[in-house]
Amino acid sequence: xxxxxxxxxRFALLLVVVAVCAWLGSWLWGxxxxxxxxxxxxxxxxxxDVHQPGVSVDQAEVGRRVTLSGSFVPDQELLVVDRQQSDRxxxxxxxxxxxxxxxxxxxxxxxxxxxxxxxxxxxxxxRVAIAGWLEPTxxxxxxxxxxxxxxxGQVEIVSSAELLxxxxxxxxxxxxxxxxxxPESPLVGVSPPxxxxxxxxxxxxxxxxxxxxxFGLFAIFWFVRMVxxxxxxxxxxxxxxxxxxxxxxxxxxEYGSSKG
Numbered sequence: 001x002x003x004x005x006x007x008x009x010r011f012a013l014l015l016v017v018v019a020v021c022a023w024l025g026s027w028l029w030g031x032x033x034x035x036x037x038x039x040x041x042x043x044x045x046x047x048x049d050v051h052q053p054g055v056s057v058d059q060a061e062v063g064r065r066v067t068l069s070g071s072f073v074p075d076q077e078l079l080v081v082d083r084q085q086s087d088r089x090x091x092x093x094x095x096x097x098x099x100x101x102x103x104x105x106x107x108x109x110x111x112x113x114x115x116x117x118x119x120x121x122x123x124x125x126x127r128v129a130i131a132g133w134l135e136p137t138x139x140x141x142x143x144x145x146x147x148x149x150x151x152x153g154q155v156e157i158v159s160s161a162e163l164l165x166x167x168x169x170x171x172x173x174x175x176x177x178x179x180x181x182x183p184e185s186p187l188v189g190v191s192p193p194x195x196x197x198x199x200x201x202x203x204x205x206x207x208x209x210x211x212x213x214x215f216g217l218f219a220i221f222w223f224v225r226m227v228x229x230x231x232x233x234x235x236x237x238x239x240x241x242x243x244x245x246x247x248x249x250x251x252x253x254e255y256g257s258s259k260g
Contacts, residue, residue, distance in 0.1 A: 007230075016222045021216030028209035047176070051106040057136040057174035060130045066176065066213060068107070070100040072123035076167050079120070079154045082144075085188055090115040093187060094158060094175070095123050096167055097130070105121040107172035108158060112187030121184045133192060137161070150202065 047068035050061045058093040076096035083092045090113050096106040110130065114120055138157040147156070155162060177190050 010223065013031060014219055016218045018216045020106055021212045021219065025209040025212035025216070028205045028212065044131075047107070047134070048099065048102065051107075051172060051174070053102065053170045053172050057134060059205040061134055062136055064067060064134050065131060065179070066134050067129065068097070068099055069127065069129045070098045070102075070177070071125075071127055072109070072111075073106060076106070076121055077120075077123070077153075078166070080110075080158060081116075081150065081154050081156060083190075085113040085191065088115060090118070091154075092158075092190065093120050094155075097176070099172070100127070102168065102172075105172055106167065108163060108175035110175060110177045110190055112178065112183030113190050114188065116185050118186050119257070128181075130176075130178050131180040131203075132176040134174060134176055136174045 044065045044067065045061075047066040050064060050066065051057060073096040078094045080092035080094050083090055092113055093111045094108050095111050097109040098104060098106050109130065111123060120130065125175045133159070136158040140157070140159070144156065150156065158175045164171055177192070179189065179192070183189055
């Protein structure tokens with residue numbers, strides 16, 4: 001029964017569906033529990049060579065040390081709350097940096113860290129050249145659930161989507177953690193990221209991954225059920241004699257005996 005064209009086609013379709021569900025489930029599960037492997041910290045590139053406005057930071061460029069020239073925009077500055085530095089809690093100072101030769105596009109730059117409540121020195125004026133680490137936009141999973149709205153000028157994460165609503169485009173996605181020159185006191189340079197960073201668990205992606213696996217199991221259940229129903233239907237059909245065998249049968253006489 002399973003060797004008929006109809007059932008071979010159904011089995012092939014089952015294999016495709018199960019493979020797709022397994023791959024999607026594994027991909028989403030990996031995104032939920034994955035790690036980000038950063039570019040070697042020793043590698044240096046011009047910022048405009050590895051990143052473009054409005055485009056996500058390429059995975060291969062995460063953590064790369066970049067150099068860029070331009071000027072800070074003093075009226076576009078935010079404090080990123082709940083950032084630790086040497087076991088102390090404080091804030092990142094995030095300032096827009098207009099990149100030279102980028103038609104007015106700005107990139108968020110973490111100028112440094114200060115303890116909570118400390119006054120923040122203004123950014124340098126005029127054209128400056130800086131170097132730092134290129135980072136992707138931070139995940140919403142870093143937000144604290146149930147937190148009261150923050151005061152104006154403060155944010156929880158460095159989110160490109162949120163910055164677009166606060167600053168005028170064009171805007172580079174992601175951000176740069178400034179390494180050089182050293183920030184002015186009381187700002188403290190932010191420690192460089194490690195080469196491999198464990199991402200917070202994204203439970204939404206994990207749930208979607210499990211959902212795709214369940215779809216694959218349901219497809220297998222559906223196929224097995226169809227096979228069982230087909231077999232039951234065949235078993236319930238009455239036996240029909242082969243039409244060719246009727247020609248060899250002898251008709252009984254009126255007394256019930258065959259003619260000899």
